[in-house]
Amino acid sequence: MSSDIHALSGAYALDALDSDERSEFEKHLADCPICRAEVDSLREAAAGLADLTETTPPPGLRERVLADAAVVRPLPPLVDRNRRRRRWRALLAVAAAVVLIAGGVAWHPWDRPSSPASLSAVGRVQHAPDAQRTTQTLPDGGTVTVYRSASLDKAAVVVKDLAALPDGKVYEMWLQDAKGSMAPAGVVPAGVSSAEMVLDGPAAAAVGAGVTVEPAGGSRTPTSDPVALLAFGSA
Amino acid sequence: MEHLRPVPDGVPEQGASSEPDLGDLLRRSSRGDQAAFATLYDTVSAKVYGLALRVVRDPAQAEEVAQEVFLEIWRTSSRYERERGSALAWMLTITHRRAVDRVRAAESATRRDVVYEQRNQPVSHDSTAEAAQASLEAHRVRSALVTLTPVQRQAVELAYLGGYTHTEVASMLELPVGTAKTRIRDGLIRLRDTLGVGARDEQ
Numbered sequence: 001m002s003s004d005i006h007a008l009s010g011a012y013a014l015d016a017l018d019s020d021e022r023s024e025f026e027k028h029l030a031d032c033p034i035c036r037a038e039v040d041s042l043r044e045a046a047a048g049l050a051d052l053t054e055t056t057p058p059p060g061l062r063e064r065v066l067a068d069a070a071v072v073r074p075l076p077p078l079v080d081r082n083r084r085r086r087r088w089r090a091l092l093a094v095a096a097a098v099v100l101i102a103g104g105v106a107w108h109p110w111d112r113p114s115s116p117a118s119l120s121a122v123g124r125v126q127h128a129p130d131a132q133r134t135t136q137t138l139p140d141g142g143t144v145t146v147y148r149s150a151s152l153d154k155a156a157v158v159v160k161d162l163a164a165l166p167d168g169k170v171y172e173m174w175l176q177d178a179k180g181s182m183a184p185a186g187v188v189p190a191g192v193s194s195a196e197m198v199l200d201g202p203a204a205a206a207v208g209a210g211v212t213v214e215p216a217g218g219s220r221t222p223t224s225d226p227v228a229l230l231a232f233g234s235a
Numbered sequence: 236m237e238h239l240r241p242v243p244d245g246v247p248e249q250g251a252s253s254e255p256d257l258g259d260l261l262r263r264s265s266r267g268d269q270a271a272f273a274t275l276y277d278t279v280s281a282k283v284y285g286l287a288l289r290v291v292r293d294p295a296q297a298e299e300v301a302q303e304v305f306l307e308i309w310r311t312s313s314r315y316e317r318e319r320g321s322a323l324a325w326m327l328t329i330t331h332r333r334a335v336d337r338v339r340a341a342e343s344a345t346r347r348d349v350v351y352e353q354r355n356q357p358v359s360h361d362s363t364a365e366a367a368q369a370s371l372e373a374h375r376v377r378s379a380l381v382t383l384t385p386v387q388r389q390a391v392e393l394a395y396l397g398g399y400t401h402t403e404v405a406s407m408l409e410l411p412v413g414t415a416k417t418r419i420r421d422g423l424i425r426l427r428d429t430l431g432v433g434a435r436d437e438q
Contacts, residue, residue, distance in 0.1 A: 010420025011401040015335040016394035018402070040320045042420070045427035046331070047324040048379070049395050050286045051372040057284035061298055062276055065305040069272050072306060074265050077313035139318075233424070 006178070006207050006231075009035050013042035031180045034208035037229035122196045125149050125156035134230045138163065138211070142193065144228045146209045155203035158196040159188060165213060171227075172218045174210040175201050182210060187218035208232055254278065257322035258315070265313035272309055279323065280305075283330045290334035290398040291341075300337050304330045321432075335398045379429040387422030390415050 005028050011017050012025045029036050125131060128149035135145040140163035148155040157173055165171070171188040185199035199209070211228040212219075255274055263271035283304055288297035307329055315325050380388055386408060393404045394415075405415035 007416055007420060010423045011394065011416040013423065014391070014394040014419060015332050016399065016401045016404065016416075016419060018400050040324075041427055041432070042423045043328050044320050044324045044432040045423050045430060046395050047321070047327045048372075048376045048426065048430050048432065049391075050282045050327050050330075051370060051376045053285040053289040053396065054281040054370065054373070055285035055288050057280050057301060058294070058298055061284065061301060062273075062280065064302055065276055065280075066269065066273055068302065068306045069264075069269055069309045072310060074267055074312055075310050075314065077265065233421075 006032070006035055006038075009038045009231075010042055013039045014046055032176075032207075033180075033210065033226065033229055034176050034231045038208075038231040120196075121198045122147075122156040122158070125152060125154045125198060128152050132233050134232065136228045136230050138227050140227070144211055144230065146199075146230045146232075148203050148206065148209075148232050150204040153202050153204040155185070155199040155206065155209060156196065157186075157199060157209065160194045162188065162193045164193065165190070168216050169213050170216050170218060172212050172214040172222075173197075173199055174212065174222060175199060175203060175206040176208045176210060177205055178207050182222060184218060184220060185209070187214070190216055206232065257326075258317050261308075261312045261315050261322050261325075264309055265315075275308070276305060279326055282323070282327065286327060286330050287334045289396050290331065291338050296337060296341075297334075300334050301330070304333050307333070331395070331398075338398050375430070379426055382429050383422045383425050384418075386410070387418050387425065390418040391422040391426065394419050 005025065008017060008021065008025050012022065012029075015022075017025060029039065126133075126147045128147075128151060130151050131147050131149045133145060133147050135143055137143050142162035143160045145158045145160075146155055147157075155175065159171070162171060167190075170190050173185040173187070174182040175185045176182050183201050185201050186197055188195055188197075208229060208231040210222070210226045210230070212222045212224050212226050214223060255278055257275065257278065260271045260275040260278070264275060280301070284297060284301045287300040287304065288294060291297050291300060304326075308326055311329075315322060319325075380391075383391065389408055390401075390404050390410075393399045393407060394401060397404075399407065401416040401419060402412060404410075404419070405412050408415065408418075410418070
């Protein structure tokens with residue numbers, strides 16, 4: 001059941017879980033940044049459906065709502081940063097034994113496979129029959145597109161127009177497994193804004209990929225909040 | 236004659252450009268700004284009430300749900316996190332959860348009492364559809380729904396607008412148990428990608 005729990009994200013976003021499933025999934029959410037990001041994005045989609053049901057409320061409602069507000073004090077903001085940290089709890093729990101393997105990361109900044117007959121390593125993942133693709137725009141601009149082929153057990157990433165980082169900082173990629181652990185999967189070389197690479201590590205069992213900003217050379221565990229989290233579909 | 240010049244192409248619809256920033260209104264509400272909250276109400280009340288009405292069907296109950304929702308929005312406005320999504324989605328999430336909890340509580344009470352009280356017919360159903368059809372956003376959502384497979388679309392609609400659980404949806408669509416949740420997720424992902432909405436990737 002627990003390997004399947006990610007599949008509940010859609011039903012959770014639509015409140016279509018019964019109360020037992022709901023609490024089980026919420027426990028899972030606390031440790032799974034990929035599912036949290038997915039639920040947030042699916043709720044955004046669901047909110048669109050409310051455009052289909054717009055109805056002017058009875059006139060008395062406004063007065064009662066405003067009367068409620070007049071006598072109720074809004075809650076104070078949550079001031080601790082644990083909530084943001086929690087998003088990365090899964091990442092920080094990654095076993096210290098995980099070692100960043102820089103080898104095996106094939107970088108081809110700016111150049112694209114010119115002839116389809118000889119596909120690059122990235123191209124092989126992109127064009128695998130079972131390849132899945134997911135894209136995200138970063139808050140400071142640029143896009144990250146991750147391809148995953150379960151049959152090849154590989155994932156590849158194409159980044160475009162990434163925002164420049166301060167000196168000594170790089171973008172690092174991560175793969176998340178079903179248990180919520182994040183494994184380092186490669187670093188975008190400093191100063192490179194557009195590139196493609198095959199990610200380190202087995203990808204068939206991964207449930208998603210993340211991107212963080214790390215000190216040059218990359219980190220073994222993420223040290224900052226993600227700038228992107230991308231969920232894979234079920235393999 | 237400058238002032239007679241038509242609005243240039245590419246300028247957003249009047250409704251869109253003059254729409255207040257909901258995140259900003261929430262932030263001001265969290266500081267106790269009742270005027271901001273009133274503007275917030277005026278901006279989203281048709282969506283909140285309409286969604287509650289669609290799920291619970293009974294106008295009197297929908298009104299109660301909407302009132303509870305707005306009180307919760309007011310009380311918890313400081314807890315909205317902009318980086319996790321739009322203010323509208325946050326408010327509609329609260330609305331949907333409350334509406335669904337209301338129908339499920341009512342249903343289990345009904346089952347206990349055995350007496351099945353005929354629910355009110357969805358009175359304003361047709362006028363709702365008419366009003367919604369007029370809006371551009373609704374047109375966009377309708378077009379996006381067409382990209383879903385029929386089963387995905389039915390599963391998403393039964394879950395969201397009908398307020399049914401995925402096991403109920405599976406039974407209603409005669410799908411094997413466990414399949415409906417996948418259809419719901421796949422359908423929502425397609426809807427999200429077609430509508431071009433996302434959580435953190437929106438500014």
